[in-house]
Amino acid sequence: MSSPEMVDYIRTMVRGDHEANDRVEARLDQLGWDGFPTLLGAVFYFAVNRRFDERTPPGEIMRFVADMRATTPPGAPEIDANSAETLIRAAVDPDIETAIDPQMAGRIQGLVILTILGDNAVDDDDLDALLAEAVALAERV
Template identity: 50%
Template sequence: MIKPDLIDYVRTMIQGDYAANESVGARLDAEGWDGFPRFLAALFFVAVDRRFGETADRAGVIRFVADLRAQYDGGPEIGAEDAESLILSTIDPSLDYAISQEMIGRIQAATVQKIFTDEALADAELEALLTEAAQLASRN
């Protein structure tokens, strides 16, 4: 089961409610972030599938990653080749990658935020996507 605070953390991040996001983040720092990597991976899958589907081409992914890195300028570095590889391997699971866990987390978080923010999702849509990802992450 994914903790509600993990869902709240992502919701407030995507909605740009930074005060609430910091508050939820502080609670998670105190209580623990258990389950977050699994939830983030599920969100990443949902976001990439939503943005690219199963038929994305490499050029589209490269353009997306270039936009992502430009938008993320000033934050922790995201490797272009790493981001492209991770996204493409989500679209085509036969592709392999060798990326550090830290970089994977950065790429996943930035990608989720960009895709869901760019879409300017209505609250109900965002809730449905967060619920879908929480259900995916809760599977054994």
């Protein structure tokens, strides 16, 4: 089950509000992170499906991943390009199987969410709607 703090954590991460994100992270460290991977996966699903669909050519996903990796800030955890491409394709095509390390999957999901939704790519209302959809999906899983 996702908590309001988890939603705030993702919102502040997407908005680049580092101070608020640190405060929410500290609060979640006290409350616990149970359910966060499911919520992150749901936000990832909706973010990816805003950007790609089943007709997206594999080359476009490859370019997206390459650009995302090239613009990752120094010191950020590395992500595996093949795993990122597979995870993105699986979000738009449920028939694609993934066997990706959960820690790598979480790093990929976070980076993809920031890349697609960050830098004010979505307004507050759209972000709130996406997060509400993600919470509803995460609670059904």
